[in-house]
Amino acid sequence: MNRLLLGVGIMFTLIIYPYSLMPDAHAKEVIIRTSAFAHANTFFGESVLQVVVTDMNADDDATIEDITVDIDADPDSGSGGTVSVVVPETSDSSGRFEFFLAHEDAQAVSPADLDPSNSQGVEGDGLCVSDCAPFVTFGPSGDLVTDADLYEHTEFDITAESASISASYGETLSTLELDRSAYGSTSFVYVYVIDPDANLNPFEADEFVVNPSSGPNDDLISLNGGSINEVVTFRETGDSTARFEGRYRLGTSITVSSESMVITLFDKANYNATLAAAENDSDSTDSVSFTVGDSDPVVDVGGQQIVTWDPELSSNKGSYALGETVWITVTDPDANADPNVEETLQLLLTSGGREANIIAHETRVDNGVFEASFLLGANGFIFGTDIEVAGGGGISVIYTDKRPADYSQKLSSGENPEQDFSIEIDVAVGGATASITPLEATGSSGSAGPHRVGSSLTLSTSVERDGDAEQPYMVIIEVRNDDGITEFLSVIDATMTLNTDSTIQATWTPVASGDYELRTFVISNFDEGLVLSELVTSQTTIL
Numbered sequence: 001m002n003r004l005l006l007g008v009g010i011m012f013t014l015i016i017y018p019y020s021l022m023p024d025a026h027a028k029e030v031i032i033r034t035s036a037f038a039h040a041n042t043f044f045g046e047s048v049l050q051v052v053v054t055d056m057n058a059d060d061d062a063t064i065e066d067i068t069v070d071i072d073a074d075p076d077s078g079s080g081g082t083v084s085v086v087v088p089e090t091s092d093s094s095g096r097f098e099f100f101l102a103h104e105d106a107q108a109v110s111p112a113d114l115d116p117s118n119s120q121g122v123e124g125d126g127l128c129v130s131d132c133a134p135f136v137t138f139g140p141s142g143d144l145v146t147d148a149d150l151y152e153h154t155e156f157d158i159t160a161e162s163a164s165i166s167a168s169y170g171e172t173l174s175t176l177e178l179d180r181s182a183y184g185s186t187s188f189v190y191v192y193v194i195d196p197d198a199n200l201n202p203f204e205a206d207e208f209v210v211n212p213s214s215g216p217n218d219d220l221i222s223l224n225g226g227s228i229n230e231v232v233t234f235r236e237t238g239d240s241t242a243r244f245e246g247r248y249r250l251g252t253s254i255t256v257s258s259e260s261m262v263i264t265l266f267d268k269a270n271y272n273a274t275l276a277a278a279e280n281d282s283d284s285t286d287s288v289s290f291t292v293g294d295s296d297p298v299v300d301v302g303g304q305q306i307v308t309w310d311p312e313l314s315s316n317k318g319s320y321a322l323g324e325t326v327w328i329t330v331t332d333p334d335a336n337a338d339p340n341v342e343e344t345l346q347l348l349l350t351s352g353g354r355e356a357n358i359i360a361h362e363t364r365v366d367n368g369v370f371e372a373s374f375l376l377g378a379n380g381f382i383f384g385t386d387i388e389v390a391g392g393g394g395i396s397v398i399y400t401d402k403r404p405a406d407y408s409q410k411l412s413s414g415e416n417p418e419q420d421f422s423i424e425i426d427v428a429v430g431g432a433t434a435s436i437t438p439l440e441a442t443g444s445s446g447s448a449g450p451h452r453v454g455s456s457l458t459l460s461t462s463v464e465r466d467g468d469a470e471q472p473y474m475v476i477i478e479v480r481n482d483d484g485i486t487e488f489l490s491v492i493d494a495t496m497t498l499n500t501d502s503t504i505q506a507t508w509t510p511v512a513s514g515d516y517e518l519r520t521f522v523i524s525n526f527d528e529g530l531v532l533s534e535l536v537t538s539q540t541t542i543l
Contacts, residue, residue, distance in 0.1 A: 453510055
């Protein structure tokens with residue numbers, strides 16, 4: 001799938017790598033994030049929680065520093081505890097400090113199973129010798145002593161420098177979703193179980209097996225109106241998504257005895273134990289209904305009878321700013337003509353009298369749900385096209401459905417059955433945007449290079465704004481070596497003013513020879529994350 005995620009990918013790099021600031025730049029706050037950030041910092045049972053502290057004021061002195069992190073635990077019953085943990089940087093001057101938290105009785109994920117940011121490894125992985133990422137256990141005899149058994153709810157307060165967050169070791173009720181609500185008699189049914197309790201390893205897609213005739217998950221799912229006949233593995237859709245996908249085929253994996261079906265999910269805290277286990281005692285369920293049938297109106301496609309539908313178009317946000325990626329979803333079951341391949345649709349973008357085509361890809365085999373994306377460039381143009389979004393304007397996304405719901409009636413009356421369906425994308429244009437020049441590396445004497453290891457270099461760029469109001473912004477200055485690894489990163493605060501150019505500088509001292517890529521662009525701030533300029537690059541050589 002052609003997913004234009006330039007802005008998002010760059011912001012991910014910003015979170016991972018250090019922030020080396022100009023002497024006159026504003027000090028940055030210390031930030032604590034966990035691998036369960038998307039799930040309210042909640043983990044449970046056999047799960048391992050990754051915690052990363054980012055100190056954007058860490059000195060860039062080419063040494064591995066450390067910080068002290070305080071962890072307070074408060075279980076539901078029994079006494080709590082406190083421990084102070086010395087956490088080293090993940091690498092020289094990275095500004096990132098990583099450790100892991102797990103119950104002492106958890107066995108599903110060992111330190112050797114983790115993929116840490118720390119270049120040395122994790123305590124107890126059998127390889128790390130020094131400056132390891134701490135693996136902190138809690139429980140009656142853990143590193144953090146607290147009267148909390150495995151699967152006992154415990155609240156944590158984690159503090160580093162001036163920052164603190166709360167994390168919860170507690171059960172999350174599972175929910176159930178289907179990819180659609182109506183299926184043909186031989187369709188694939190994609191079943192999704194959403195449950196952070198089954199998200200054990202933060203660095204890989206976890207999975208569990210549902211065998212209708214054997215434990216431990218033969219009691220996880222029940223089907224009213226049919227029977228489940230085959231073993232299906234539910235796999236997490238990505239690292240730490242806590243969304244698990246299983247695929248069934250009607251007529252084979254599922255035998256249908258009714259046109260109306262109900263799937264019920266029984267909540268579990270431990271997917272490696274039956275519902276009779278003490279930890280699986282929530283008694284919570286979640287159910288979804290769907291229908292099965294090849295009812296009229298139908299159309300024959302390649303010998304297959306397909307029910308015709310009117311499509312639904314949606315976007316992931318109500319409005320967008322320049323620099324953001326627009327995601328479009330088209331749900332059209334009858335566009336799923338071949339149940340064995342992921343198919344495509346063509347969408348038309350129009351704005352200001354110009355138009356361009358993009359492709360939407362089926363998100364899964366045989367589900368009839370299609371996704372497409374395009375990037376709104378900071379210069380007002382849709383990336384890869386000549387479409388410019390005028391101030392206060394928008395974009396029309398048009399899908400021509402060859403088989404709408406009234407396909408048969410129109411065909412019988414001699415009409416063209418095709419019908420256009422569209423969605424309007426609102427774009428907020430007219431705020432301040434910026435252009436930025438490629439970085440130039442100059443030595444103390446003003447020389448343009450090549451430069452030598454250990455020399456102090458000034459990285460300079462010029463920012464020009466376009467707008468009718470002042471606007472604060474941040475300039476990102478990054479240096480990558482020839483392996484694509486970030487060696488230096490600086491984030492500089494400034495304010496755009498009307499009809500002026502601003503010269504932005506950062507100081508970098510290279511510690512190794514080689515060819516380096518200099519990268520820079522402008523964002524609004526870390527909260528909004530709007531990209532206000534294109535990414536520009538240049539090169540420099542260090543001898």
